[in-house]
Amino acid sequence: MNLKTSIANNHFEMPFLNASGIICQTQEELDSLEATKELGGIVTKSATLQPREGNEQPRYYDLANGSINSMGLPNLGYPFYLDYVQHDHSKPTILSVAGMNADDAIELMRKVQDSDYEGLTELNLSCPNVIGHPQTAYDFEATEKILTTVCSFFKKPFGVKLPPYFDLAHFDGIAKVLNKFPLTHVNTINSVGNGLVVDVDKEQVVTKAKGGFGGLGGAMVLPTALANVRALRLRLNDDIAIIGTGGVTTGVDVFAHILCGADMVSVGTQVIKEGLGVYARLQKELEEIMADKGYESLDDFRGKVKEL
Numbered sequence: 689m690n691l692k693t694s695i696a697n698n699h700f701e702m703p704f705l706n707a708s709g710i711i712c713q714t715q716e717e718l719d720s721l722e723a724t725k726e727l728g729g730i731v732t733k734s735a736t737l738q739p740r741e742g743n744e745q746p747r748y749y750d751l752a753n754g755s756i757n758s759m760g761l762p763n764l765g766y767p768f769y770l771d772y773v774q775h776d777h778s779k780p781t782i783l784s785v786a787g788m789n790a791d792d793a794i795e796l797m798r799k800v801q802d803s804d805y806e807g808l809t810e811l812n813l814s815c816p817n818v819i820g821h822p823q824t825a826y827d828f829e830a831t832e833k834i835l836t837t838v839c840s841f842f843k844k845p846f847g848v849k850l851p852p853y854f855d856l857a858h859f860d861g862i863a864k865v866l867n868k869f870p871l872t873h874v875n876t877i878n879s880v881g882n883g884l885v886v887d888v889d890k891e892q893v894v895t896k897a898k899g900g901f902g903g904l905g906g907a908m909v910l911p912t913a914l915a916n917v918r919a920l921r922l923r924l925n926d927d928i929a930i931i932g933t934g935g936v937t938t939g940v941d942v943f944a945h946i947l948c949g950a951d952m953v954s955v956g957t958q959v960i961k962e963g964l965g966v967y968a969r970l971q972k973e974l975e976e977i978m979a980d981k982g983y984e985s986l987d988d989f990r991g992k993v994k995e996l
């Protein structure tokens with residue numbers, strides 16, 4: 689069974705990634721990803737110009753059908769992650785960066801351009817939990833402006849992390865902008881922003897920042913994630929790969945993401961619930977489904993979801 693895949697000239701033995709933010713903030717966490725042989729690549733926590741503590745606790749809450757988080761971009765600062773990805777690794781890395789504003793985002797990309805890092809970079813335009821800051825990629829004009837400036841100097845492979853869209857006109861709008869730029873990939877979706885979970889027994893919300901509003905992940909967002917993967921696959925230039933993120937709990941979900949067009953699939957909430965052993969289960973379940981259907985490689989079914 690061949691599970692190999694690629695993004696631009698980056699080749700992955702396995703189609704599985706960790707969702708940025710999940711077990712990828714510290715050296716120890718990143719080393720545990722390196723040691724997980726079923727993981728095709730390592731995605732770093734989104735790095736900011738300055739280290740950040742993040743939002744007050746509680747900032748993560750587990751639900752039967754997913755999770756809500758309001759982490760607030762806690763990270764060690766971009767120098768740590770930029771140094772980490774320049775060391776030798778057994779698998780490709782994706783350096784995630786997130787500006788607190790457009791100028792920060794551009795400055796971060798300049799830092800990467802000026803480094804010797806030649807792997808993939810992912811510009812996160814969709815963090816929903818930074819108090820007082822909107823999710824950039826909901827503003828198509830601002831997104832185009834940032835990417836125009838970045839592409840005027842950034843000559844290395846990079847993609848963008850997108851929020852979920854919920855309107856066909858919005859899929860059209862963001863694809864029209866992204867198709868203007870030489871992106872290696874888009875990663876869709878980030879968490880579904882500004883959900884609210886209420887503990888009825890205590891009659892209160894479950895996370896502290898922003899009055900309890902936070903990003904939703906896990907099983908409950910799978911239909912939204914699949915819609916975004918499918919909609920963007922149908923609209924983006926063929927040379928822009930898609931990392932499908934959101935709602936993956938089983939090999940069936942991985943198969944569905946790829947069937948909708950994903951080149952790789954990243955897992956977030958389920959890693960928190962189950963640990964890094966989840967990847968061995970997902971690989972086994974995906975291979976069983978492929979064998980049942982007579983598929984030898986991901987290319988045999990990628991993007992071939994049928995309409996009625």
Ligand SMILES: C=Cc1c(C(=O)O)[nH]c(=O)[nH]c1=O
Binds near residue numbers: 734761818
């Ligand atoms: C980078 C910040 C993000 C965070 C966070 O650090 O709060 N949570 C998410 O669900 N998505 C993000 O992109």
